[in-house]
Amino acid sequence: MVPGYILFFYSSLALHIVSATDTAAVLLKDPETIVSENGHFKVGFFSPSNLKNRYLGIWYDNVSVMDFVWVANRNNPLSDSSGVLILSEDGNLQVLNGRKDVIWSSNVSQPVANTSRTAKLSDSGNFCLLELSMDLTSSSNGTVIWQSFDHPTDSILPSMKLRMSSSNMRQRLQSWKSPSDPSYGRFSLGTDSLTHSQIFIWDGDRPHWRSGPWNGNIFLGLLYTGVPNDYANTHMQQNGEGEVDMVYTGISKLAFSHYAFSYDGTINEIWWDQSKRAWETVYRAPDDNCDFYNKCGAFATCNSLESPICQCLRGFKPKNSQEWNSGNWSGGCVRRTSLKCGTTGSQREGFFVVRRVKPPDLAEWLAGLSQTDCRTQCLENCSCLAYAYDVGAGCMYWSRYLIDIQELPSDGVDLYIRLPESELGGNHKSKVVITGVILGIGSIAIILCLFWWCKTRRKEREVRRNSRKTMMLENHHRGDGRSQCRVEELPQLRYENLAVATNNFHESNKLGKGGFGQVYKGRMKDGQEIAVKRLSDNSGQGLQEFTNEVVVISRLQHRNLVRLLGFCAEGGEKMLVYEYMPNKSLDVFLFDPVKRKLLDWGKRFNIIEGICRGLIYLHRDSRLRIIHRDLKASNILLDEDLNPKISDFGMARIFMDNQDQHETRRVVGTYGYMSPEYAMEGHFSEKSDVFSFGVLVLEILTGCRNSTFWIEEQSLTLLGYMWKLWTENNVASIVDPAISNPIFRNDIERCIQVGLLCVQEYVKDRPSVATVLSMLVSEIVDLPYPKQPGFSKRLTAWDTSSSGSQIQQNSSASSITITYLSGR
Template structure:
């Protein structure tokens, strides 16, 4: 067959069968590798190495595939019994070594059924429900020793709940969370749009099997259990000619099985990462404070656990505390009932400590200690933990106190703010900024705004419609504007994270005192946003004006801004295609509301990735309305002598002539689409060979019908191929050089939600060359009629 150092290469050229020595070892092994010898995916004689280079792979007299040493001794065999005819061996695609009957071509043995430490497409992990026998991945002992190590991984089914487990010998060290028919619910990278082709089922012989398939050889990936017991998803980077790890089972400390002990949850974004469930407290407070959480938590208030036939009315029934986006605990018991029945069954069973329900899984309940609970950022399930009524009552009483306090406090603050405002309005000698603010609050306009007032002919907006916060309260909420609470900064000030006394988290935008333009943008933002209510626009909570201090309070977005995800390789993978689709559509709906559906007709003028914030569920919210302009009823563009915005997002007619309209925002939206799909920033993209901007590069690839080379590898999915091409097409329609050629946002929404044929772009994108974008000239009339500080360019900075 073959002798050391000969090799066999698969038909597709990606897999090789041959002899190899691991790094730092002189032992020889027969194995299969993918792309390069550094990626061994299967080893025949892993526990019996060859001591020299005289090994042979052949078919023995009994028809088995064998590895022989220099003395012709068998050190490994396929070990098929009762072979009745002549056999032959072939090396197939996907690295599958096969032993066949020569005449019938029946498969007698294949390496894909005997995995080493790597799971390939169509390779099956299984467990037999009757015998308990399983097919597992088994790690190498070390990177230089392929013999069977301490770690193994396979699928398990317990009480009708299917999961993947990694063991350290017999001790669990990681688990995937329950399978819901499409994804493993405890793996954060897996969402409902995670179409990696995993399938499970009964093979008809009593085996529960798990395997995955791929639809496109160009998107080939595999799973590798390394010698440290970490499962890795690996892909090949054809540009760098190396293997890339795109996911691991150890994303954080919280992926360590049971790290927080029983009745505790782990959150990798918290410090410390472990916290007791509601109604529980640390079993050993001293060890807990030392970050030794192994003892877990114990119930603080005993359960009443009333039964249905209990006639007592003196005691109140236990209830459930709800946890969202959770990797549910281990050792669930499954049943096929509805959510309501699931809750009632748990409530009536004194042994039931928690329950969860999912349409793909059914009812899950727990009667043992709750172990290995993890707080995820996306995905996961809802978990309902049984607690005593007294614990729920504490929460209700506290909520009542907080609500009452907030209402009374708000009234006092508003009344005091109104009195202070009225008193200050009578002082003619007050500072210029405060005078401007009062005129604005009364509906007037300071003289220096008259030529190009951002708020135009807007309805009068009274600041009394908002909550007025005092400076001291905001200083306390942000820990005196400490740097550790800083979220980001822009052209007119800095944004801080704050926490009010009632626990509400807020974002505080503090305008820079040195900014001569800051007051105008502050006034403009108050006027614009306090009239807007839409799920894809950030919500303004209040404002503060004391002396030179001007601040705005917004709802806090825990996932910060979109640019922090799409331009960060470590976070990029969290945005699968379905998530990006939802973000694109959400931004589009927010813009449509601004342009057509709100009480005011508004042009944003500074739409960019850093001005799109993401909430807990990665829903987009457009922010920063300091540059926005309230527009008239017509469609004609308006001219301004004060150009504001960000390089790379400004339309050509606005950047060079000062003309803006709805199509100005459409252009920015088109740039955003292309950035979201490609994962590249337009303002910093540079193609050395042609000096192209991102828009130019996309346009060239589009015309060459080579658009796939632009797609972010982390989100490309063959099943979404046509949708991805469609979104790029829509992006190119939006960035056309001539404004009238661009679609309206209403037309964009229609394009995004239909499969109708799209028109071809009638003009090329603006700013194809990078230098044309950076060297765009401002109109002469703007230069002559405005001050030296007439151009405001926002710094690109994530929140």
């Protein structure tokens, strides 16, 4: 191991100092490393996980989970371990391969004159090329002529100045391409201005996230909480050279705190928790849906605490109501009433204030104005759409669009939106008169109405309660056989059209049979292929599941969720019309000894990841917070490219934002996929879906169905047997031979570990689905050791067919309907 400061003055070992007449000097050879004097940082050659390519980089030396903070040859890797780092004859740092080709260079153009040069890894993690005086009496440590801090890759360390010049504002940090590929990725970080700086993340050429403008003290679009001494100080400063520096001081109380710019486009402030032996996140952006740039389009605000999260500003309406109501807010909003600048005629204009928001993008500034002058200037300028004032940032106004507005629970600025008087509530004098009249009449009206309201309130509640009970039946059983059921944004199709499309529901068009009916393939008149789910007449629960599925899935849109095209409810017929999936469901492939060979490791991992992303959307990202409750292989449909789509939302339930768990007296589901707390006690939550997902993962990796798996001498389920093999370090013996390849062994075992973490018996032990995804894509490197799964042993041998049959168990507490329950 080479010492941190490489300096040998005029000796026979003077290999690390070069002058104009010296030959190249070798600083280190792969796998040698250089360690900083404080032992915190190390520079050397490394290989990312699962790759053989070698890179010169810097990382923390005292942590068990590698975090690379700088990479030299990120776009030009070494193919083997022959790399060397040298000080070249012209005084540059260079990385050479085994053929002596230059793979990377510091590219310092300043010639080596009557000086010598050396390299040093500082205690701050800065790798420097120093110019030394030839004067032996000099006490100087040398002049920095090149340093890694001036050429960052994807990390910001304490005391680093992220310099942004007019020629290089947008790409000061560049994300990795993937967790194991340091080459340039999609995302870059920088600023859009040197005068009123705000931090931007770009996805290619498109804005992805921004901080809001710097006001000399804070970024106006971020939340600031906590005591300053406990939190990092990140600020922008002019350096007097026509450039701007972003300076990060770190968090003194947290070990190795720094910013890491992830391959997925998030900037994360992280620190090392030695007790957990893991990197912990202090701050992350973007962190929720409203953080993404212009989430709600022009003239709209985003509030992640509201549902829906997007709302048009006062005086505006959706540009496209149909798209807006379906959850596609990108079109934004337009004015209800056009502005007619000034006070001509009867049309006057004023301002409506929206409190505590991130200032919209595309702001313009008026220097030296007070807040009153700012308002006056905006009102006199016919092109001014809105203004905001901040003591540090001054007068901001907008003349083009109001985009990327986010409502904040604290901090932010007050935004004053220019509106015609009709949108502000009319003439102020008129309002005084009207208010007096209303108060007089209102007092009398309130007294007269109060008694009537109290008398009829109970009756109204009873009517509403009875109405809810009978509404669905009335919708489906009108005298003329036609339904008046209406679901916004979803077409109601005619029975005769679906009968024609399916050849009168001919047996040859049957795709399968579920717990509540049969599914048929059809073709509409325009040639579109569809799948028609026809609920059976004798289904005791069909009406409730039908209504639930129409309401829930009509509001969901995600590439990993099946798309509902329409519904039919006429007379006794209840049908759902879906997009047609040519490869049917996952179980058709997975549990067939021939077809499962078509699912190689890449396809299986894509299916696992796709299901996980679909669940994240249901649990966190959709307009509704959905618990599926019946996740299983037969409910995962596969498109023509074998991409997964979650289907069958008949048992799904909507959770409120502040709701973590719900209890039901009617437990419905499928044997082998239900979590213990749901099957035994009727409690379900996001972690119930996580349990089902874990079962699915283990089935995908083994090709075995959990509900029919049986180790006779031990009475173990698939979950129990997999956990037994895991503790014996022998999981390879049960992996499906179709994917059992040594090349994929680490990835497969990682997925098995994630699956076992998902099926742990106790809810608190299971990870969230977002954490599961991070584990799967190796964002979380060190995984916890799984505990014993729920339902690991089979105590009874009940029938294991579909979820249509039920077993009634009575107790003093409640009567719970349980589908194929088997404890461990």
